[in-house]
Amino acid sequence: MTTLFWLFGVLAIVGALGVLFQTHPVRGALFLLLNFLAIGVLYLLARAPFVGFVQILVYAGAIVVLFLVAIMVMDLRRLESDFDLGLMGFLTFVLGVAFFVIVALVLLKNQIPEVSPPPTGTPEALGEWLFGQYLVPFELASILLLVAIVGAIVLIRRRRQDVS
Amino acid sequence: MAQPIFQTLWKTGVVFLGALTAAAYLVLAERKFAGYFQERYGPNRVGPFGLLQPLADAVKLLLKEEVIFPQASRGLYLAAPVIIGVAALLPLAVIPFSEHFYIADLPVAVLYLLAVGSLSTYGVLLGGWSSNSKYALLGGLRSAAQMVSYEIAMALALVGVALMAQSLSLVKIVQAQQSLWFLIPQILGFVVFLIAAFAETNRLPFDLPEAESELVAGYHTEYSAFKFAMFFVGEYIHLFIVGCLVTVLYLGGWYGPWKPGPHWFFLKTFLVLFFMIWVRWTYPRFRFDQLMRFSWKVLIPVALLNLLLTSLWMAL
Numbered sequence: 001m002t003t004l005f006w007l008f009g010v011l012a013i014v015g016a017l018g019v020l021f022q023t024h025p026v027r028g029a030l031f032l033l034l035n036f037l038a039i040g041v042l043y044l045l046a047r048a049p050f051v052g053f054v055q056i057l058v059y060a061g062a063i064v065v066l067f068l069v070a071i072m073v074m075d076l077r078r079l080e081s082d083f084d085l086g087l088m089g090f091l092t093f094v095l096g097v098a099f100f101v102i103v104a105l106v107l108l109k110n111q112i113p114e115v116s117p118p119p120t121g122t123p124e125a126l127g128e129w130l131f132g133q134y135l136v137p138f139e140l141a142s143i144l145l146l147v148a149i150v151g152a153i154v155l156i157r158r159r160r161q162d163v164s
Numbered sequence: 165m166a167q168p169i170f171q172t173l174w175k176t177g178v179v180f181l182g183a184l185t186a187a188a189y190l191v192l193a194e195r196k197f198a199g200y201f202q203e204r205y206g207p208n209r210v211g212p213f214g215l216l217q218p219l220a221d222a223v224k225l226l227l228k229e230e231v232i233f234p235q236a237s238r239g240l241y242l243a244a245p246v247i248i249g250v251a252a253l254l255p256l257a258v259i260p261f262s263e264h265f266y267i268a269d270l271p272v273a274v275l276y277l278l279a280v281g282s283l284s285t286y287g288v289l290l291g292g293w294s295s296n297s298k299y300a301l302l303g304g305l306r307s308a309a310q311m312v313s314y315e316i317a318m319a320l321a322l323v324g325v326a327l328m329a330q331s332l333s334l335v336k337i338v339q340a341q342q343s344l345w346f347l348i349p350q351i352l353g354f355v356v357f358l359i360a361a362f363a364e365t366n367r368l369p370f371d372l373p374e375a376e377s378e379l380v381a382g383y384h385t386e387y388s389a390f391k392f393a394m395f396f397v398g399e400y401i402h403l404f405i406v407g408c409l410v411t412v413l414y415l416g417g418w419y420g421p422w423k424p425g426p427h428w429f430f431l432k433t434f435l436v437l438f439f440m441i442w443v444r445w446t447y448p449r450f451r452f453d454q455l456m457r458f459s460w461k462v463l464i465p466v467a468l469l470n471l472l473l474t475s476l477w478m479a480l
Contacts, residue, residue: 026240026293033286040279053275061282062312068289069308072301123272123332 005045012038025071029064036060050123175267179256187400188218194441201445225396228389237294244291245387245394251284252398252405259408260335262418262426274322274332277409278315281364284402285311291395292383303383306452307366313459314363314370317356320467324353324474325413338417345416349477352470354414356463361406363459366399367440369447370455403440407433 015038018031036059043052130138192207192214199206207214232238258273260266270276285308292304326332328349329340340346347354363370384395411417411432420428450458 030240030290049270049272050275053272053279056279057275057282061279061285061315065282065285065289065308065312068286068293069305072289072293072305123275 005042008038008041008045011035012042026068029067029071032067033060033064036064050126172267175265176257179259179261179267180253183253183256183401183404184397186404187397188222190400190404190437191221191396192217193437194444197438197441198445201442222393225393226390230390231388233295233297235296237296240290240294242391244287244294245391245398246287247290248284248287248398249394249401251280251287252401254280254283255405255409258334259405259412260338260417261408261429263335263424265426266335269333269335272332273334274326274337278319278322282311282315284398287395287398288383291387295383295385295387297385300383300385303385307383310363310366310370310455310459313456314360314463317459317463317467318360318364320464320471321350321353321357321360322413324350324467324470327471327474327478330478334412338412338419341416342419345414345419347414347416350414350470350474352466352473354410356467356470357413358410359463360459361410362440362443363455365403365406365440367403367444369443369450371449403437404433407437407440410436 012035015031015033015035019028019035022028022031037056040052040056040060043049043055046052195217196206196214207217210216210220232241255277257267258270258276260269288307288311289304292300292302292307295301325337325346328346329337331337331340337346384392387395408429411429415432415436416428417432418424418426418429420431
């Protein structure tokens with residue numbers, strides 16, 4: 001169990017670093033896929049099979065496929081290495097460092113709880129949480145997603161009208 | 165659930181070899197039936213009734229020259245057939261062939277199926293892209309769009325089955341069909357699932373990824389010898405698994421009159437596969453825009469309607 005955790009934990013980090021440093025877009029997307037798959041396995045090891053397989057199904061199975069299709073359709077050969085983000089790049093850097101410091105502090109100050117085997121990872125238990133105690137946030141999240149979908153459709157339609 | 169490790173190992177071995185043999189003979193069955201549908205004999209030279217034809221095919225594919233084109237992205241080009249082969253074999257781990265013979269009875273087997281099923285898209289997409297050839301790339305892109313669209317309809321149909329059985333475990337889903345096959349209460353879902361299955365296995369009338377009249381051979385245009393064999397075998401293992409899944413989800417798995425057992429399972433699977441071969445050699449190909457419109461404007465709404473009706477039925 002611990003060996004597997006370390007193996008897939010390291011794979012997830014390798015994937016994440018690959019996304020950062022790989023300049024070839026297709027290879028970068030594949031490193032992202034590696035990261036998503038490794039995290040899915042980590043969920044399985046934490047005895048949350050539902051979350052683990054949904055992670056693989058949604059992120060590895062759908063989102064990276066969309067990234068790859070977009071990259072291939074737009075024929076992106078190589079990212080510009082001297083792409084200047086300006087102020088945004090600086091802010092991203094500051095926020096990234098701040099996030100890292102906060103996470104590191106929290107992890108150092110608190111004892112990480114042992115992974116216990118509660119049955120919370122089963123679909124039944126998860127369904128009861130989502131449609132019981134956390135009904136309102138769950139429904140709010142679904143409305144948020146609906147707004148995003150409608151927004152995307154509106155944007156496409158507006159552009160089509162401009163073209164015609 | 166907890167079975168000794170050697171038991172899991174020998175079951176895995178049996179299922180693995182069985183699936184490879186099934187795939188090899190499915191190729192023969194397809195060619196034979198295609199022959200009969202078109203009033204020809206089909207392969208009948210190697211062995212009695214052509215029964216040794218799959219062996220001859222395998223030897224031929226193994227002895228062919230390995231060609232790796234210089235314009236291909238070597239690593240991904242070689243990885244794509246492996247991804248296809250592995251992704252095709254993974255679903256076998258949860259298929260219950262009889263009441264006691266299955267490798268694992270996952271409590272979330274339905275999700276597992278969808279998760280590993282979605283991974284085969286990468287083999288197709290990367291095979292098409294890494295070949296650096298326009299036909300392969302177009303085939304790969306088409307295939308990815310098709311597989312992603314029909315996966316949604318398939319998943320929605322599966323939710324109906326899971327609702328009826330009140331479980332995501334395939335063994336429990338079959339056990340829930342002891343008195344009544346889900347084919348009858350889930351007829352809408354069954355039709356959606358079967359149509360989506362044709363698209364997921366890239367078969368006519370949805371074989372656009374390798375529409376030979378316009379794309380040479382689609383995503384595996386640039387593959388030869390054993391690498392091509394991996395795509396080919398992967399496709400037929402996928403077909404075999406779809407037959408098994410239709411049996412498990414809608415046709416009551418190992419249940420049947422008189423003595424229930426794996427013979428019923430294999431008989432039903434064979435009938436489903438026969439149907440799929442029959443359709444392939446009977447219907448012409450869809451156009452790409454028709455294919456996408458059909459998925460999004462017909463299949464998915466029907467699957468949603470099925471889901472709504474099932475939920476209402478279960479709530480009453």
